[in-house]
Amino acid sequence: MKYKINEIFQSLQGEGHNTGKNVVFVRLSGCDLSCDWCDTKYHVNFTEMTEKDILEKVEKIRENKSVIITGGEPTIQNLLPLLEVLKKEGYWIGIETNGNNLIKAEKEYIDYISMSPKSKTKLKNVDELRVVNDNITVDELINYENEINAKYYFISPLDDGEDINYKSTIKLLGEINEVSKKQWRLSLQMHKLSGIV
Numbered sequence: 001m002k003y004k005i006n007e008i009f010q011s012l013q014g015e016g017h018n019t020g021k022n023v024v025f026v027r028l029s030g031c032d033l034s035c036d037w038c039d040t041k042y043h044v045n046f047t048e049m050t051e052k053d054i055l056e057k058v059e060k061i062r063e064n065k066s067v068i069i070t071g072g073e074p075t076i077q078n079l080l081p082l083l084e085v086l087k088k089e090g091y092w093i094g095i096e097t098n099g100n101n102l103i104k105a106e107k108e109y110i111d112y113i114s115m116s117p118k119s120k121t122k123l124k125n126v127d128e129l130r131v132v133n134d135n136i137t138v139d140e141l142i143n144y145e146n147e148i149n150a151k152y153y154f155i156s157p158l159d160d161g162e163d164i165n166y167k168s169t170i171k172l173l174g175e176i177n178e179v180s181k182k183q184w185r186l187s188l189q190m191h192k193l194s195g196i197v
Contacts (some may be wrong), residue, residue, distance in 0.1 A: 001081040003054065004029035004046040006037075010061045013068065015187045016114055017128050017152045018094065019190035023066040024058045031073040031098075043178040051082040055089065062153075067096040075101040083109035099123035116156075117144065130187055133169040141184070149185065153180075171172045 006027040013021040030045035049057070051186070060066060067086055069079065075097050086093055087109045094112040099121030103110070114128040115121065129150040131141065136155070145153060155176070156168040169186065175185045 001078060002048045002050055003077055003082060005049045005054065007156070008054065008057045008061070010063060012096050013094075015155055015156065016130050017039045017070075017190050018098070018112065018114075019187075021066060021073070022063055023068045023113070025057065025060050026067055026069045028071045028074045028077055030068065030076055031071055051085045054082060055085050058086075058091075059089075059110050065090055066092045066094070068096060069103055070096040073100070075103055075106075080105050080109075099126070099175050115148070115150075121148065123148070125149045128152045128154065130156055133165055133172055134158050136172065136181065137177050138172070141172075142180065144178060145182050153184045154180050154185055156189070159189065166174060 007024050008024065008027040012099075013019055013023055020073075028103075047154075050053050053130070069082070074095060079095075083093060083106055093109060094113050094114065094118065095106075095110050096114045099117050100119065101117040102122045103113075112128070113123070113126040115123055115126040116129055116130045116132060118132075124147065126148065127150065129144060129148050129152070130155065131144060133155055155169055155173050157164050157166050173184055173186055
């Protein structure tokens with residue numbers, strides 16, 4: 001199996017519940033959406049690598065046995081061979097997805113699912129729901145929490161390359177927590193704010 005890989009690098013997770021977790025990011029190329037404000041050049045450059053090539057690269061740079069598979073949108077590629085190889089070697093595996101594609105067989109290998117929905121999603125059970133504040137309303141957040149079962153609920157400011165809507169996101173956080181039965185939290189991209197690569 002060959003994967004289109006944008007980059008593989010060791011760093012700290014900069015957002016969501018696992019902020020600060022030391023991981024190797026395996027960023028796959030390609031996405032089934034085209035958000036105007038996407039900060040990942042997932043379609044520009046990629047290298048084709050087999051699951052064994054990926055494992056070899058991960059093994060060379062890892063500081064522990066934790067991997068986050070991200071994109072683009074990783075679920076548009078057949079993840080099973082890669083997940084099987086990583087899990088066989090004892091890795092904790094997280095995945096970041098938009099939730100547009102079901103991951104049934106893959107779930108037995110994945111330890112943590114972080115979903116950042118951009119449209120109606122197929123995934124309904126995740127560890128973390130992270131909604132980007134792209135002019136999201138309280139009603140839309142309520143709809144997400146009614147449709148998606150998560151352990152953790154986050155709102156992230158939108159970075160459009162020119163501005164970051166911190167103020168409106170903080171205001172939205174207060175508003176949703178006034179009416180929600182869930183506890184929503186703020187997720188900042190700490191890797192950007194702190195200069196972590």
